[in-house]
Amino acid sequence: MMNLSIAEENYIKSIYKLEEEGQEAVTTNALANELDTKPASVTDMAKKLKEKQLISYEKYQGINLTSEGKKAALSIIRRHRLWECFLVDKLSFSWEEVHELAEELEHVRSEKLINRLSDFLGNPQIDPHGDPIPDALGKMGKPRVQTPLHKAKAKRLEVVAVSDKSTALLEFLNAKGIRLGTQLDVIERYEFDNSIELKIRNQPAFTISEQVSKNIMVKPI
């Protein structure tokens, strides 16, 4: 396997993520946005990654991973998710705070280290967010259907879990009638504050903040 810089790895990972989220070809803008950088920088990197045969790319036509690129992405994702497991299971971090740390740890590229870490953790199949972990050969289970509400794409959803167990949140959800198994309809998503307007059955619609929606795990019905 080729030797990638940290920047290159981050691009590959983001392209994989955006492809998985649905776009046929990943656009320059979407990638710039995902990586918190400028479109011009994305174009530069796209040329480099094409040169290395990790992506297919034609001017103005967007980006897709080649099979080599996918292999690389899965290896990075494997490292990321195993470190997340380690942080949560062994160092008792909460699942919300591990992402950034795993983001750094994932760039230590050593097959041996990662395979031993996996053994040490009991070869887990899913990470603390519920995402599947690719095995040493790059095989990965089905992507999870369950996502936090603020990221859900579908309009009709069912509540499957609440991740923040603070009484304040639980009381709020109770008051709104949101509990496990509740079916929600997304009426509207407001860009400016990422709040979401919801409806339950035939009851009047109401709005919840991004903070709240982040902690409601849902799956499409």
Next chain:
Amino acid sequence: MMNLSIAEENYIKSIYKLEEEGQEAVTTNALANELDTKPASVTDMAKKLKEKQLISYEKYQGINLTSEGKKAALSIIRRHRLWECFLVDKLSFSWEEVHELAEELEHVRSEKLINRLSDFLGNPQIDPHGDPIPDALGKMGKPRVQTPLHKAKAKRLEVVAVSDKSTALLEFLNAKGIRLGTQLDVIERYEFDNSIELKIRNQPAFTISEQVSKNIMVKPI
């Protein structure tokens, strides 16, 4: 604490190491050699680190860490040595192979991560090589007196351990009369192959290779 790049951290760590090994002021050449880079690059970085007040440096006069610089060094060393403990204790790596991995892991700068890792490991005081681990406040125990023979500075030494337990090595040492507690006199160190000429008591001198001397742990008498 300031935010250092990986390159800067590596310089700080090497300067600390060379200071500890005895030089009053660390020379450009020694540092270039330690970091496997060119003297010109060291001069560049010295200017930058001086700017950041981590070292004192005057043209042609060598380098020393300031107290800020020492604090930074101890923090990096703490991270490095804790990761070494983790790799050996939890992932069953052998102590010779952990250095390079720890070299990468050490650059993940998170106090919280490192303190939790330390707790998880039972707050060890020494790493797998026998070196002391600075605590969260930067306090560190006495540097170990025991070193592999190829690094020992003193001329009169006592054998305190043998790290490679292969029969081939043990037979060789036995034939030469080297065992635990044996007193050695270093007669000469040969630069070209790092071999060492030794004498035991009044017996005739003999020479051992670097390979062998790396596996003989000694302390000064």
Next chain:
DNA sequence: ACTTTTATTTAGATTTACCTAAACTTTATT
């Protein structure tokens, strides 16, 4: 003290990963 050798620094380039501003394509709107 002078000269040679060794060590160090400067000057000028290079590479990676960015950036801004301007130019150019594609897509959407009238």
Next chain:
DNA sequence: AATAAAGTTTAGGTAAATCTAAATAAAAGT
């Protein structure tokens, strides 16, 4: 279909960390 808007690329530049080659300073040898 023409034009406006949005998205993308190019051109040219910057900062970090490196390098080589040349210049300069310090140390060692005579």
